[in-house]
Amino acid sequence: MVSLPDSVAVVTGAASGMGRSMAEAFADEGASVVVVDVDEDGATDVAEHIRSGGGDAIAVIGDVTDADSVDEVVDRTIDEFGTIDVLCNNAGVLDDFTPVGDASDELWYGVIDVNLHGPFLLTRAALPELQQGDDEGVVINTASIAGKVAGGGGAAYTTSKHGLIGFTKQLSHDYGPEIRANAICPGAVETGMTDQMIEEMEAMTADTPAQRYAQPEEIAAVAVFLASDDASFVHGTAVDVDGGWLVD
Template structure:
């Protein structure tokens, strides 16, 4: 299937990370020009260089999503260089904090709201109006199963990922008559090559991962490409009648089973 991305420019926030880099590479393989945006300039450059080596077109851009002025200046520069942003993947986020609410650190709470939620708002606010003016755009926002169902010890992550569901649905409403779709992707845990390990070996590596795999009807964890393939489809011409949806990439872990 031709996803119709050959003449599109896609910006992926957190593009230097595990899932973000896979999103970038998959969109590039479909012909999109990629903007790898990350606060880690070296990470962004590594991803962009890899795409260029494979024959694609990519730009590495350093930007702090929590700095509204930096975001505005950066998006304007990207627009001048590429001609405009057709696809925005709100992928950047922090997921490293774990503590019960009574022990949670206030500065981590504030950081995660600033990056996960306000960062997505800052960049979308700069990109969305131009999409509506052109009459075509795709916004894909990364939530999580923790945003659907909560996550023990993940109060800031779960809260921000839940908020992003409302964020994405609101954009869908506001862009619906302007050719702009907005959808939310909600993965369970993705672990790359560890997903190939049999249960006994996975348990030796990480007991937490092993418990999640056993609770998943497919009895395996996800891979970054499982997420990226969905992102590419939702970013495509072919998904034009899909908007305001929350799509899980979960192996069925959100299903009731016994």
Template sequence: MALEFASEGASVVAVDIDEDGLDEVTSKIAANGGEAIGVVGDVSDRDSVEAVVEQATDEYGTIDVLCNNAGILDDYAPVGETSEELWDRVMDINLKGVFLLTKAALPALMDGDEEGVVINTASIAGKVAGGGGAAYTSSKHGVIGFTKQLSHDYGPEIRANAVCPGFIETGMTEDMIEQTPDEVHEIVQETPAERYAEPEEVAQVVAFIASDNASFMHGTAVDVDGGWLVD
């Protein structure tokens, strides 16, 4: 997403708890002639989030688009195998992080003449069961609900939408692809696309939703799932 927005001419503030990952992303953006800074931050910590927003506004004056994309899986654990610690960690990052960063960024998002844009990464697990375990599925349902309420409460000053990816080849899923290739193959073969997606395919949809071409999209949860939810 950071690379896609930079390629479209945006000044990017990339945020991650992984400093090495941040350096890699910002270096790629700079090598392609884009503008970006990397800020180390923990989305589950209010003080950290507020510091991130302060640094972003100090650098660029405002925030036009906020993408809440941080998330972790729960190893598909059902309720009986979900510890309280796992539940809290998944909720802290996947749902509380969306709340904290959005709340901290609201003044900047509403500061300009144009509407601010918030795009939250939910999941097909935000619409159906089976795309994750108890904690992950609950957190992503929460992200969609939060997105709708944000749109209801702050439209038209804030235009809030979510994307619901299916199986995407990312750092989050690489272990599954390597360790259980047959299961992954079976999963993707059951979708009309008969494959999993590259991260760029989600990023392009997110960039579209952020653009003026999607100006009448409010409070939606857009599936980017290769047809996973077609039935």
């Protein structure tokens, strides 16, 4: 049985989709949760939902691409809960499968800023807290199967997720065993961001062993495992949760 009592988990992009499911799953396992998102109403709703179920959570409005905002997320977490045990860098944006030749500067830098620069900023800010205490801190980065192969996104998205996996490995190399860093590589997942891509998702997953796309809760379950002591010997890896997309 996975359990995370007395832990403090910070989850970005937690107002909806996989981030919301991660926040709720951590709370279900006994963690205090900091729900971080640029969507104030959505983040507040998730935190209230967790508290209504007997959990402990606060909503913090935070832009992961802004260093001052990231510092505020860390400061609010310390003020409220005293530490950070688990950091889930989940916030991300898509690029509509835009190839290099059609990608504008705005699209390119916007995707890289959220998907790669954001995890760097927040991880750097949270490092002192993650390194404190007798137990190892945990960083979980939401990457993608597009971080391992082409075809799961466009040029900017694929590049950002390849970079995030590299960042995860270097983080593990530089800070283990004080910090245990891993990435999750989802395939097609049904979330608000992908609601307009259901036909494309069904086509992409038709030839996978699972022959379906995932629900956010299935990704959250892997995040909970990676944060728990059950994953104590899992360091610097990128876990495929893709229904077998990459089996061939």
